[in-house]
Amino acid sequence: MSAAAQVTDSTFKQEVLESDVPVLVDFWAPWCGPCRMVAPVVDEIADQYTGQVKVVKVNTDENPSVASQYGIRSIPTLMIFKGGQRVDMVVGAVPKTTLASTLEKHL
């Protein structure tokens, strides 16, 4: 279905913070229209940067702890983590070029 794996409150530390490669995290919610719009873009990024970047998704309704910890308000919010730290973020249904250029800065 999707190139990006779902991450939860309990697996976030292992999958994102302790990752050896940069991680793109898509914070989304089920009935958020723009989230549905950006999802295929995120999947394309996952395919395009296979091996260079890990791409995961967090359902904020089901994983409120991690969403609150990182101050998620407007969704979709896309965050980039590197070495356990948040290094960048973009908010809203951005075009693929915007997401790719943001990501490239951290590779």
Add this chain to the structure above:
Amino acid sequence: MNTQDKTTQATDKSLEAMRHFSEQYAKRTDTYFCVDLGVTAVVIEGLAKHKDELGAPLCPCRHYEDKQAEAAAAYWNCPCVPMRERKECHCMLFLTPDNDFAGDKQEIAFEEIRATTNQY
């Protein structure tokens, strides 16, 4: 992690109420639905779902610490304050004509909404 079914749909009654509201509000404010009506459908289902659960159509495109408290505060109840003051809808339900994603429609049928949201 809660086990609540994330893709449960709203009641028909709330969905119809929010569908009707969305059409009327778009026409009243000279705004348009997204060129991708799938986005419109998902947001209307989300608003209706919150109306069922919280008694108010809280914006489905935000994360809240406490949904009940936010619904009571009303700031993010649709139409939210940023929409009423500046026509800003980050959910992309109501788009001004100059927005790249704005389509030419201010109407969406009940069946059209469910044709999209039945997929999730």
